[in-house]
Amino acid sequence: MNVGTHLKFEVLRTFRNRGFLIVTLALPLVLYLAVTPGNKSKHAMVENMPFELYFMTGMAAYGALFAVFSPTTRIALDRQRGWTRQTRVTPLRSGTYLAAKVVTAFLVALPCVVLLDAAGTVFGVRMSASRWAEMTGLLLLGLIPFVIMGITVGHLAKAESMPAVIGGLVVVFALFGGAFGEFFNSGATLKVIKLLPSYWLCQSGKVAEGGGGWTAEGWIVVAAWTVVMVAVAIPAYRRDTRRA
Amino acid sequence: MSFPDGAPPGVRLVGLTKSYGRVLAVRGIDLTIGAGQTVALLGPNGAGKSTTIDAMLGLSRPDAGTVEIFGRTASEAIRAGLVGAMLQSGQQPEYLRVREVVELTASYYPRPRPVQEVLELTGVAEFADRWATRLSGGQSQLVRFAAALVGDPDLLVLDEPTAAVDVAGRNDFWRVMREVARQGKTIVFATHYLEEADAFADRIVLLARGRIVADGPATEIKALAGTRTIRATLPEVETGRLTALPGVTSAQRHGETVILSCADADTALRALLSGYAAARDLEVRGGSLEEAFLELTDDQQDGAPGDPAEVPSPVADGAETAGVNS
Numbered sequence: 001m002n003v004g005t006h007l008k009f010e011v012l013r014t015f016r017n018r019g020f021l022i023v024t025l026a027l028p029l030v031l032y033l034a035v036t037p038g039n040k041s042k043h044a045m046v047e048n049m050p051f052e053l054y055f056m057t058g059m060a061a062y063g064a065l066f067a068v069f070s071p072t073t074r075i076a077l078d079r080q081r082g083w084t085r086q087t088r089v090t091p092l093r094s095g096t097y098l099a100a101k102v103v104t105a106f107l108v109a110l111p112c113v114v115l116l117d118a119a120g121t122v123f124g125v126r127m128s129a130s131r132w133a134e135m136t137g138l139l140l141l142g143l144i145p146f147v148i149m150g151i152t153v154g155h156l157a158k159a160e161s162m163p164a165v166i167g168g169l170v171v172v173f174a175l176f177g178g179a180f181g182e183f184f185n186s187g188a189t190l191k192v193i194k195l196l197p198s199y200w201l202c203q204s205g206k207v208a209e210g211g212g213g214w215t216a217e218g219w220i221v222v223a224a225w226t227v228v229m230v231a232v233a234i235p236a237y238r239r240d241t242r243r244a
Numbered sequence: 245m246s247f248p249d250g251a252p253p254g255v256r257l258v259g260l261t262k263s264y265g266r267v268l269a270v271r272g273i274d275l276t277i278g279a280g281q282t283v284a285l286l287g288p289n290g291a292g293k294s295t296t297i298d299a300m301l302g303l304s305r306p307d308a309g310t311v312e313i314f315g316r317t318a319s320e321a322i323r324a325g326l327v328g329a330m331l332q333s334g335q336q337p338e339y340l341r342v343r344e345v346v347e348l349t350a351s352y353y354p355r356p357r358p359v360q361e362v363l364e365l366t367g368v369a370e371f372a373d374r375w376a377t378r379l380s381g382g383q384s385q386l387v388r389f390a391a392a393l394v395g396d397p398d399l400l401v402l403d404e405p406t407a408a409v410d411v412a413g414r415n416d417f418w419r420v421m422r423e424v425a426r427q428g429k430t431i432v433f434a435t436h437y438l439e440e441a442d443a444f445a446d447r448i449v450l451l452a453r454g455r456i457v458a459d460g461p462a463t464e465i466k467a468l469a470g471t472r473t474i475r476a477t478l479p480e481v482e483t484g485r486l487t488a489l490p491g492v493t494s495a496q497r498h499g500e501t502v503i504l505s506c507a508d509a510d511t512a513l514r515a516l517l518s519g520y521a522a523a524r525d526l527e528v529r530g531g532s533l534e535e536a537f538l539e540l541t542d543d544q545q546d547g548a549p550g551d552p553a554e555v556p557s558p559v560a561d562g563a564e565t566a567g568v569n570s
Contacts, residue, residue: 002351005347005348006352009340009344012344017339078337081335081336085334088322089303089329090349090352090395091322091325091353091395
């Protein structure tokens with residue numbers, strides 16, 4: 001059993017879908033480049049962060065959310081085409097299968113975040129290399145529950161319904177998490193919003209302002225969502241294995 | 245992997261039962277396939293071939309019964325790389341070339357055959373650089389065959405392997421299969437082509453409505469089919485006296501018509517004519533495997549698709565009493 005070959009072809013299949021890749025990488029970047037120049041001077045600070053920094057993190061979070069759902073449609077199509085069933089009569093381990101999906105999701109998300117970081121510097125976002133690394137690292141960590149969510153959805157929903165399901169999930173989590181701006185920044189609503197892992201994705205930008213990254217609450221929320229998503233993913237995957 | 249004498253059989257199914265909703269797809273199948281055997285599961289659509297194969301491969305969980313492959317559970321045997329399978333339906337994955345599909349499958353097995361060798365053996369090499377999704381039905385089938393072979397498994401399970409293949413393609417396919425069988429692999433294939441079962445299997449297992457209705461060497465199944473019948477209009481003669489005629493094994497009466505099943509139809513016909521001058525409208529019918537197949541499975545009369553359990557099956561039941569179950 002050669003794990004590397006499986007991973008290689010898994011990644012190759014994702015990156016050969018150029019149309020998908022280009023749109024996934026370009027969309028948040030284009031939004032950022034379109035909106036930032038006009039707002040840079042108008043709203044100097046959003047949530048104590050300069051707009052160009054806040055929106056950079058927001059669009060990176062939004063783009064990365066889309067990116068980590070990249071294995072989802074592939075999974076649904078593979079199931080529909082009978083390829084998943086075919087691999088299940090080979091010695092391919094579920095662990096290898098799932099790990100390759102996770103790696104692929106992050107391989108699409110990472111360039112998305114890096115592109116937004118680069119765009120941020122164009123508009124004057126500045127921080128030390130270690131802060132850049134910490135911010136990007138937090139963002140990637142915050143994606144973990146969404147990666148697992150994406151794999152689960154791929155095993156539950158049909159390929160035809162994927163655009164609606166993925167689009168819906170990403171927009172809801174991105175909007176309420178604050179990727180497009182903090183619409184809920186006080187009171188009871190904020191308490192609820194802070195329970196979303198996507199809120200903490202968007203908060204990773206605070207690192208640049210000298211904040212200490214996530215609060216304990218952030219770590220707990222992301223960890224709890226990860227546990228819950230794994231708990232949902234396992235039966236979804238098993239059920240799918242059994243289907244004749 | 246080879247086993248010493250007394251080793252577990254290639255496949256052992258005991259009391260396999262599976263229903264989908266209210267439909268009993270498989271109703272108690274017991275089947276043991278020795279290592280190295282080539283066995284055809286023969287039967288019409290809805291007979292339970294695919295259900296049996298899915299359960300054999302652990303793709304569906306039977307309601308009752310057990311599955312063993314080389315003495316292990318299906319999933320253990322699969323994980324050990326002992327099984328290669330070609331499922332009935334299945335399209336190629338997107339964004340992979342043909343060669344890559346075979347390479348990828350090879351990478352899952354502990355001791356795969358060289359990819360290029362398998363591509364050439366199966367004739368896939370000719371179009372190995374094309375996208376796997378851009379193939380004709382026959383080509384795609386061959387790629388699936390190459391993928392089933394490339395892991396060098398001890399058990400090959402093929403569910404209607406030539407379903408989408410033209411006649412020339414079928415011949416190529418079975419030529420390769422013969423080579424594989426010669427290497428001592430255990431092969432189980434489902435088919436509804438009688439000629440295929442007859443030409444390539446050591447043993448034919450005939451399925452109808454989720455049950456095994458006949459099981460034996462291809463020659464035995466053919467002998468069963470070789471039984472000829474004489475029909476004649478012959479009123480007022482007891483069937484017992486007709487049964488006593490030389491060459492006749494059984495006699496039935498339907499009104500004025502008698503039907504004699506014969507082990508030796510020539511002798512029986514001579515005896516009938518010399519003994520009963522009144523016999524007329526004589527008709528001797530015989531014995532293709534096709535006919536035996538149709539009689540045993542009763543497909544033409546009431547093969548209600550997808551509803552096998554709720555249809556009574558007098559002919560299939562009759563076949564069970566015919567003594568061909570081994």
